Amino acid sequence: MGKQRQVASDAGLSKQRVVVEAVRLADREGVDGLSMRRLAGALGAGAMSLYHYVASKEELLDAMIDVVFEEIELPPEETDWQSAMRRRAVSARQVLARHPWAIGLMESRTTPGPANLRHHEAVTACLRRAGFSVLMATHANWLLDSCVYGYALQEATLPFDTADDFADMAEDAYLPQLPPDQFPYLNESAAALVAAGYDPAEEFMFGLDLVLAALEPLRASA
Amino acid sequence: MGKQRQVASDAGLSKQRVVVEAVRLADREGVDGLSMRRLAGALGAGAMSLYHYVASKEELLDAMIDVVFEEIELPPEETDWQSAMRRRAVSARQVLARHPWAIGLMESRTTPGPANLRHHEAVTACLRRAGFSVLMATHANWLLDSCVYGYALQEATLPFDTADDFADMAEDAYLPQLPPDQFPYLNESAAALVAAGYDPAEEFMFGLDLVLAALEPLRASA
DNA sequence: ATAGTACAGCGTACGACGTACAGCGTACGA
DNA sequence: TCGTACGCTGTACGTCGTACGCTGTACTAT
Incomplete structure (x- = not known):
């Protein structure tokens, strides 16, 4: 017995590799299809080996959510606030459409990961620099995120795509x-x-543009 | 052995009773705490008895979602469209706050139940009667629901309440x-x-009112 | 060279899960 | 009185998350 070459990989495990493969597996088979044994199988490892990189399945799910947040584009700094917010919202929606399980997971995990925090900081920065007050930036943040999550959730529950x-x-x-x-x-x-x-895919842009336009006059420097 | 008085009830089972108790259990312990065995225990019955009223746990979850929709107030008919929509949105948010697990479940169940359909019909009726075109009513529907779901989801992920x-x-x-x-x-x-x-509880009203105001000029009869 | 230690990974085992299946006692029509 | 249908259940199987203790390897100190 002893250390031997893994079938599905060319190197040892790592938290990164475990979590990324977990995301892939969830994309392919849904969250219900993601078990520690199957994940280990996909990595060419034994089930218990995963626990050297993740304390529990809960922590794995938290990390998966953060991987998702990492994929979302940050608002670009060189454009007007509306274009910047639109870009990042569109990106967020695309990412959530790519990982539909993420939206269902968020309800139960309450501690934001580092990518989530970085994202939040960047969005807040963009809004504040655009002239929104602290309170108004918070309002805008909630509203824009509600759009992203709300549309993503509704699209996920649709029984059709195109x-x-x-x-x-x-x-x-x-x-x-x-x-x-x-x-x-x-x-x-x-x-x-x-x-x-x-085409229901167009719904999101309608809501997003309407919200952006309605927020515009609420800037202090408008 | 044989039929004997149940501890937790005064009568036999029924789909209604099973589903309602499932909702209660999920409220108390979360979806992860809801198992067929525990549910049966709460009903003073054996686990397998439940399968005479629900074909599978999946069907039970579908039915639970529909119970949640039943709790949401329909838009009243005797007021202006904004008041009506505000009422039902506020009600929906309250209901989802009471049953936080529901929001996480929706992502995975794609077939709307009867209460869901009735609800959708009533909202669409209200919007059409207010003068929105078919397309615009659809847009408004998506946007308003996005608000409800989006805020509900964000509130559920908050680690605090007040x-x-x-x-x-x-x-x-x-x-x-x-x-x-x-x-x-x-x-x-x-x-x-x-x-x-x-107080984050006030966020929802901000977004909702902003959206309602922005929709107002899009009515044909405005 | 040798012993000691740390570590990556694994095998087994336990309790809980969803549910297929083969019963059980009772109620009721004949 | 008997059959038969119905409401309900106990057992069993495969899978789940994961606690625990064991491997063999690699590196450090002597």
């Missing part, structure tokens, strides 16, 4: 469940949206 | 982790907000 999927879904599975006399407005909406080639 | 908790938390646990040279803006915010007796 405009075409939506059309198929609506006609095949959704509408037949909705008797028109009980749900006249939902029927009206579904019919009209399918006819217009509606 | 303004006093916030002050204690910030000074004892949060700030010491944030070196002022790395996180100048977060330090500034925390200090200023603690001094002002900041």
Whole structure:
């Protein structure tokens, strides 16, 4: 027995490698498919070996969330505040769409990781430099994050991804469940949206732009 | 052996009773504390008895989400659209604060239950009657729901509940982790907000009112 | 060269989980 | 009186997180 070459890797383990592989596994199979044994298997290691790098599965999940935050673009400093906020919000939404499990995990983990904190600092900095007061910057922060999380959550619960999927879904599975006399407005909406080639992916930009525009006059230096 | 009086109830089981008790248990102990065995115990029954009323735990979770939707107030019909939407949004936020586990569950369950559909229909009806076009009503729906879910999620991840908790938390646990040279803006915010007796519970109303005001001019009949 | 120590990784075991399956006692129609 | 259907349950299986104690290797001090 003894140390031997791993099948899935060219080197020993590390917290970094463990967490990154965990994110990949969760992306592929969902959080429910992520077990310490399966993760260890993917790393070519024994289950208990992981506990040399992570104190518990809880800590692993915390670290995974922080990896997700690391992927989100920080607001660029060289543009106006609206463009900067739009960029980082769009990036955040993309990242959350790539890792849908993350949104469901956040509810239960209450201690922000370093990447999360760095992110928060950068966003606050951008807002303050744009002329928002401390209190107003806090408001804006909450509101913008609510948009990101809210839309991400709603998109995650949608049973379809693209405009075409939506059309198929609506006609095949959704509408037949909705008797028109009980749900006249939902029927009206579904019919009209399918006819217009509606794409739910555009919803986010509508909300984000509306919020950004509404925040603009609340800057002290506006 | 045979049928005998249950300890926790005065009658036999039913899907209703099972699901309601599951919600109670989740409220008390969190989703992770909700197991079929413990739920059965709380109902004074054997674990496998539950499967006569729910096909699987997945179905139980779906049903629990729908119970949550049932608790949310529908928009009243006799007022202007803004008041109606504000009422139901506030109600939704309260309900989600009462059942924090619900927000984390939604990500994974993609089929809306009857209460969810009824709710959606009522909100859409309110918006359409207020003069929003089909497309604009859809936009408004997404945006308002994003607010509700987004704020609910952020509040759930906060490690404190009240303004006093916030002050204690910030000074004892949060700030010491944030070196002022790395996180100048977060330090500034925390200090200023603690001094002002900041209460995060007020955030939601700020975002909601801002969004409602920004939607107002988008009505066709405005 | 030798002994000692630290460390990365693993095998086994335990209690709890979701649930398939094969019962059980009771109530009721014939 | 008997059958049969129904509400309910105990047992068992595979999987989960993880406590514990053991390996073999690498490095340090002598």
